[in-house]
Amino acid sequence: MNEPDDLDASETMSANPAAGLTNATMKRKKNVIGSAYNSNLNYPKDQKFFHNNDMPDKAKEAVRQVKDAFAHHDRPQWNASVSKSGLPVPDNDDAKLFSIKKGFNDFHPISIKPSKVYDGTDTRNNYDTRGWNVSNQVPIPLHDQKRIAEETAMRMTKTKEFNEKVLTNYKTPFEKAKEHSENLKLTRTMEQDWKSTIKSEIDSQMPKASEEKKQAIVMKTMYEERFKHQEHEDQHELTFKPNLSKTLVSRRKRVYHHTGKWEKSKFEDCEVWSCCMSYDKDSEGCNVRIIDPDKYNIASF
Structure with missing residues (x-):
């Protein structure tokens, strides 16, 4: 019985705007x-x-x-120019609005933190009535100071005596370079006559040769002659490699022996060694064996 009444009430509510x-x-x-x-x-x-x-x-x-006053949504006019001026490009309203919305123009004040004040060394006087010594200096006793002064004077005296003995004939790099230049100049002056003699011989032998070729032949001849008579330096001194022949003593020795036997020859009426056909029985030997006592012995026991 109640259902029709409820239905009528809902229809009346939906049909009458004033009711709701x-x-x-x-x-x-x-x-x-x-x-x-x-x-x-x-x-x-x-x-x-x-x-x-x-x-x-x-x-x-x-x-x-x-909104229309702050943000212009109209597309800007197209600029057909491709020139690039040195002046800065003015910002448009869209760029300004974007920077304002993102907070790029905001000012963020930096808060200054108060500096911490720590207790100084004066508060450490509570531990001792005499006070806290804040110095980091290490005092040296008097007897140590005297000992250090005596040792320093002795070392300086020894150094002075050593320099007087060893550095007497010492030459500075500048003096060595000057001496080398003077020796080279003297050598070239002495070789000038020799060079002119070789040049005259080349002129007589090759009169039609060019001047460059003659000079090359003269320099080559002088170099070969100089190289033939000069004393060659030790390669160890040039390469700074240690010369092991001066420190390592070689105890190797050569032992000569015969592999054949001493018997009568089949071709001659005398005795010879069958290995080398030597007529001397006490000959040195035709085979040699090197014995090195410093060599590793890898033979098994």
């Missing part, structure tokens, strides 16, 4: 914070506060004018 909102209006409205059509009490943080339908038309027009 229609079902279509309730479905069209959005449940947002601050709206008169919302029945919730708890809302998430990212939800808008008011719906646009709750704002009066005058306020909507004012908001639209302010």
Whole structure:
């Protein structure tokens, strides 16, 4: 019996706008914070506060004018020039609005932290009535100072005597270079006559040769003659490698022997060695064996 009454009441509510909102209006409205059509009490943080339908038309027009004044959505005029001037490019309104929204122009004051003041060394006097010695100097006793002075004087005396003995004939690098230049100059002066003699011989032998070829032959002849008579230096001194022949004593020895036997020859009426056909029985031997006592012995026991 109650069901028809409830049905009639719902139909009356939906049909009469004065009695309340229609079902279509309730479905069209959005449940947002601050709206008169919302029945919730708890809302998430990212939800808008008011719906646009709750704002009066005058306020909507004012908001639209302010937004258009700050942000021009019109596309700027196309610049067909490809020139690049040295002047800075002026910022447009879109770039300024973007920097303002992102907070690039915000001023963030830097808070200065108060410096910590620690207790100084004066508070350490509580541990001892004589006070805390804050010096890091290590005092040297008097007898140690006297000993150090005596040792220093003795070392300086020895160094002076050593320098007088060893560095008497010492030549500085400048003096060595000067001496080398003078010796080279003297050598070239002495070889000038020799060079002219060789040059005259080449002129008589090769009169049609060019001057460059004659000079080359003269220099080559002088170099070969000089190289033939000069004393060659030790290679160990040139390469700074140690000369092991001076430190390692070689105890190797050569032992000569015969591999054959002393018998009468089949071809001659005398005795000879069958290995080398030597007529001397006490000959040194035709085979040699090197015995090195310092060699590793790898023979098994």
